[in-house]
Amino acid sequence: LDWTPVKDYEDILYHKADGIAKITINRPHKRNAFRPKTIVELYDAFANAREDSRIGVILFTGAGPHTDGKYAFCSGGDQSVRGHAGYVDEAGVPRLNVLDLQRLIRSMPKAIIALVAGYAIGGGHVLHLLCDLTIAADNAVFGQTGPKVGSFDGGFGASYMARIVGQKKAREIWYLCRQYNAQEALDMGLVNTVVPVEQLEAEGIQWAQEILEKSPIAIRCLKAALNADCDGQAGLQELAGNATMLYYMTEEGSEGKQAFLEKRKPDFRKYPWLP
Numbered sequence: 001l002d003w004t005p006v007k008d009y010e011d012i013l014y015h016k017a018d019g020i021a022k023i024t025i026n027r028p029h030k031r032n033a034f035r036p037k038t039i040v041e042l043y044d045a046f047a048n049a050r051e052d053s054r055i056g057v058i059l060f061t062g063a064g065p066h067t068d069g070k071y072a073f074c075s076g077g078d079q080s081v082r083g084h085a086g087y088v089d090e091a092g093v094p095r096l097n098v099l100d101l102q103r104l105i106r107s108m109p110k111a112i113i114a115l116v117a118g119y120a121i122g123g124g125h126v127l128h129l130l131c132d133l134t135i136a137a138d139n140a141v142f143g144q145t146g147p148k149v150g151s152f153d154g155g156f157g158a159s160y161m162a163r164i165v166g167q168k169k170a171r172e173i174w175y176l177c178r179q180y181n182a183q184e185a186l187d188m189g190l191v192n193t194v195v196p197v198e199q200l201e202a203e204g205i206q207w208a209q210e211i212l213e214k215s216p217i218a219i220r221c222l223k224a225a226l227n228a229d230c231d232g233q234a235g236l237q238e239l240a241g242n243a244t245m246l247y248y249m250t251e252e253g254s255e256g257k258q259a260f261l262e263k264r265k266p267d268f269r270k271y272p273w274l275p
């Protein structure tokens with residue numbers, strides 16, 4: 001694909017090509033750990049991809065390999081800027097702004113595919129978990145470290161993980177903080193497929209192109225429906241928002257608005273009460 005750069009950032013790269021956006025964490029010297037600025041930039045790029053009606057699929061990945069030859073998707077929060085109440089930004093404010101990014105990834109009505117080469121660890125592991133799909137390179141390594149480094153993610157990182165791998169396995173992953181290879185991740189349903197590392201992006205593009213051939217509204221409603229099963233009232237809000245959007249697109253829906261604007265009684269009698 002002929003990737004076009006969208007905007008210059010410090011910590012990430014952002015490209016688009018033919019219906020696909022590619023967002024890359026670009027801190028390989030830190031195994032692509034995120035600081036607050038990284039998250040602000042990621043949020044900005046994801047929000048841009050959400051607004052762009054030509055984009056249907058987002059590939060989310062990490063730059064690499066680093067000069068030592070090792071790959072990483074993301075190694076979580078940058079521990080070197082962790083202060084007394086979160087990850088400290090350039091203004092000195094401690095933040096956990098990755099939670100905002102998690103919600104955007106979860107709720108934006110487009111398919112997000114994590115392409116994981118090397119480490120997806122800690123908060124980086126939770127980010128791949130939240131993507132709709134994950135394609136792992138054969139060198140991928142998955143795991144949580146929270147209880148080892150004095151942290152934990154009790155939100156999506158715990159409950160959604162348990163939905164994916166089951167309660168026993170989720171407790172093992174969090175309590176023991178072990179690392180799992182790509183095949184182990186595939187066996188527990190953490191990832192969708194495993195490919196040789198040099199094939200990772202091509203495989204992601206192939207999956208993206210298959211999705212792009214499908215109906216955007218069908219994919220959008222399915223994402224909201226699958227989220228709604230786990231996400232309580234926020235999940236219902238997303239799903240119901242799609243129902244409202246589709247209702248607005250009907251003649252029946254617009255009759256109510258037209259009648260109000262024309263200062264007349266709406267004529268809903270002409271519409272059927274379908275079985």
Ligand code: 2NE
Binds near residue numbers: 030076122
């Ligand atoms: C990722 C891992 C296992 C890789 O190990 P290895 O041996 O391949 O690399 P190494 O030497 O540890 O790392 C290479 C360089 O990257 C830095 C290291 O400090 C090292 O720097 P230099 O010594 O070369 O200067 N680096 C790697 N990860 C970093 C990080 N997260 N923050 C800052 N610098 C990092 C190994 O590096 C590892 O275990 N990393 C730490 C993983 C971790 O504990 N992440 C935080 C979990 S908590 C979290 O993410 C979180 C949360 O729990 C809740 C909310 C939000 C976030």
